Amino acid sequence: MTHFKRFAIYYAPNPGPFADFGASWLGWDLTAGTPVAHARVEGLDVAALTETPRKYGLHGTVKPPFRLADGTDFDGLSAAAESLCAGQAPVVQDGLALTRLGGFLALTVTGDTAALVDLAAAIVRGLDGFRAPASEEELARRRKANLSTRQEALLLQWGYPYVMEEFRFHITLTGKLGKDRAETVRQRLDPLVAPLLPAPFAINDLCLVGEDDDGMFHLIQRYALSG
Numbered sequence: 001m002t003h004f005k006r007f008a009i010y011y012a013p014n015p016g017p018f019a020d021f022g023a024s025w026l027g028w029d030l031t032a033g034t035p036v037a038h039a040r041v042e043g044l045d046v047a048a049l050t051e052t053p054r055k056y057g058l059h060g061t062v063k064p065p066f067r068l069a070d071g072t073d074f075d076g077l078s079a080a081a082e083s084l085c086a087g088q089a090p091v092v093q094d095g096l097a098l099t100r101l102g103g104f105l106a107l108t109v110t111g112d113t114a115a116l117v118d119l120a121a122a123i124v125r126g127l128d129g130f131r132a133p134a135s136e137e138e139l140a141r142r143r144k145a146n147l148s149t150r151q152e153a154l155l156l157q158w159g160y161p162y163v164m165e166e167f168r169f170h171i172t173l174t175g176k177l178g179k180d181r182a183e184t185v186r187q188r189l190d191p192l193v194a195p196l197l198p199a200p201f202a203i204n205d206l207c208l209v210g211e212d213d214d215g216m217f218h219l220i221q222r223y224a225l226s227g
Contacts, residue, residue: 004210
């Protein structure tokens with residue numbers, strides 16, 4: 001797996017209608033690691049709407065992308081991720097809802113998210129020894145978001161500002177949109193995706209993914225949450 005330049009831990013749906021729709025909406029199948037013809041939605045330029053999130057595939061980030069630290073390797077990361085996930089319990093949320101979040105459209109969870117936040121924190125913390133320190137360029141890019149004092153501290157400690165108590169699980173479906181445009185897209189998209197959304201929404205496994213030299217992410221391995 002040395003051809004991947006970064007790794008991450010994602011939630012990604014198992015094969016089925018939800019995963020299929022996500023692949024066709026974004027134009028990238030994370031599991032197969034191949035492009036997919038875009039869904040046709042009247043009045044929407046789906047390719048343009050999804051250009052930014054396409055490379056990541058349909059996913060919810062749990063541990064953000066990172067380069068391997070010196071002295072670590074893929075085999076060690078995979079073994080550690082499998083062991084860590086085996087000690088974590090599955091998480092069940094009430095469901096998912098299409099939401100405008102920070103200027104883009106995403107699926108967010110409904111119900112109490114405490115268990116999900118705790119799961120993400122455990123994964124971030126448990127695999128941090130495999131993460132190379134963020135470069136000055138990466139730090140500068142993150143700081144353009146006008147981080148709070150706490151987010152700056154999290155960035156320095158964990159390489160990403162939106163972890164631990166700042167974590168909010170979401171499955172990104174578009175790039176940034178103006179308010180009116182976002183509402184138009186939401187009205188067109190919601191009837192298509194809502195019938196496919198699982199309720200309750202169960203996270204029973206997590207995925208190790210890798211970023212190739214073209215910036216596209218591929219699913220490498222699923223690990224059951226069996227704690």
